[in-house]
Amino acid sequence: MDDFTKMMLMMGKGMWGGTKLMLNSMGALANRLSGNTPEQRNARKRGVTEYKPSEIGGFFPPSEAPGNTVISGGNDEIRAEAVGAFAQLAAYYQMPVVIIHSGNQILEQYMLKLFQGTGLVGIINQMNPCYEPFYGKNSREICQMIMESAPKEFEMKMNVRTYIEGMCAFLAAKGRKPHYRLLSSCPHGQMFVKVDEAMQNGLMTQEQGQAIKMRLMAGQNEYYKIENYFYDLEMQIGPVLWKHLPAVQGQNMPPVSISGALANQGILLLDVCSVSNQILMNLMLSEIKLANQKGIRLACVLDSLEVGDNEYLKKMIEQNSKCSLAFSSEDVYAACNADEKLFHILIGKSVKSVIFRHGSNVSATKWSEGIGSYDKEEVSHSYSKGKTSSPIMLFPSVSSTQSMNVSMKREYIVKPEDIIRMGNREAYIYSRSANELAHTELV
Numbered sequence: 001m002d003d004f005t006k007m008m009l010m011m012g013k014g015m016w017g018g019t020k021l022m023l024n025s026m027g028a029l030a031n032r033l034s035g036n037t038p039e040q041r042n043a044r045k046r047g048v049t050e051y052k053p054s055e056i057g058g059f060f061p062p063s064e065a066p067g068n069t070v071i072s073g074g075n076d077e078i079r080a081e082a083v084g085a086f087a088q089l090a091a092y093y094q095m096p097v098v099i100i101h102s103g104n105q106i107l108e109q110y111m112l113k114l115f116q117g118t119g120l121v122g123i124i125n126q127m128n129p130c131y132e133p134f135y136g137k138n139s140r141e142i143c144q145m146i147m148e149s150a151p152k153e154f155e156m157k158m159n160v161r162t163y164i165e166g167m168c169a170f171l172a173a174k175g176r177k178p179h180y181r182l183l184s185s186c187p188h189g190q191m192f193v194k195v196d197e198a199m200q201n202g203l204m205t206q207e208q209g210q211a212i213k214m215r216l217m218a219g220q221n222e223y224y225k226i227e228n229y230f231y232d233l234e235m236q237i238g239p240v241l242w243k244h245l246p247a248v249q250g251q252n253m254p255p256v257s258i259s260g261a262l263a264n265q266g267i268l269l270l271d272v273c274s275v276s277n278q279i280l281m282n283l284m285l286s287e288i289k290l291a292n293q294k295g296i297r298l299a300c301v302l303d304s305l306e307v308g309d310n311e312y313l314k315k316m317i318e319q320n321s322k323c324s325l326a327f328s329s330e331d332v333y334a335a336c337n338a339d340e341k342l343f344h345i346l347i348g349k350s351v352k353s354v355i356f357r358h359g360s361n362v363s364a365t366k367w368s369e370g371i372g373s374y375d376k377e378e379v380s381h382s383y384s385k386g387k388t389s390s391p392i393m394l395f396p397s398v399s400s401t402q403s404m405n406v407s408m409k410r411e412y413i414v415k416p417e418d419i420i421r422m423g424n425r426e427a428y429i430y431s432r433s434a435n436e437l438a439h440t441e442l443v
Contacts, residue, residue, distance in 0.1 A: 122267070139165050192213060300324070375408045
């Protein structure tokens, strides 16, 4: 299916689900903007635009290119709709979309339904295990992925990189393309013997063999780090890893890498199965980084993941500038491990924030702080009454005075209690391009 046909199918399904409608009529809106009562001045300073019930797609219009987005709060269903709107906009701009999530089957089913008939959506999970991270990659790219995805405690150094290059060069000399199973099952203690055997059998020249041995020697004292890396990774990647089955067991699914999906300009969902599968998550993120380095425009969604102590994920959030990143979680502040600096970097680099109901007062307060405050005018009235008498007056006269005092009070634009008490489909949506904070209920 060519890009034009795919686009027509998407447009035919009503990409943006109609329009968003302001709650105020134009006359009422003009009065609110031009009135000079304290209430009207407060409404202007607060700056919240009220909308009639609208579909989430109305807040991701085709006139705005997809940019960094934060989706926080609510349940899996409502967040899936927001992720879907982000993905639709990216697809409209012909940007491939990679969605990395942790066991979110609701999101998988929603995306399949949303893009039904387009053939754009691919899913890798335990029911469809076909992930092959090293498929179609050269030795330099494989080295980078392994080095970057390993946690700090593995202490992967440059001599380990040279050793991995030797492993890949050995496979290449034998006419084999490196892939996960070959690399993870490498008999490190026998590598020099195998190189000698390959030279004796004429599978490689003496020059090739010596060059491979030199690379292997550079890291022979630390190959145990690679063994440990694949041992830990095997526990994490196993449920989604591509398996080559004999023909008698049925038709094989082709191996899928993120790089291959990006080339097809599709929408790929990958399930890391557990938020604790840090190496697997980092391996997927390193593929995205490789694509960025090649200049590929793409959109990435991180759903239901926790940053915690994952330094690689944290670095991607802090330094990302080459792909449109959407971070979706039932509580983004908690997903940031209550790291205020990281939380404010995340929302500060986002062009759109979608905020649903939160159950935590701490997280609701952090969102209120992130949205900001304004100087609210508070009006108080005072009354005084007095009597005046004189010798010539039979009855004293009574007088009264009334005064109005206006004081200023700093107040959140959206209070924490407002976020906690929101309805299931109620949302605040900030769009930087329009400089608008919208409030609506999604239909």
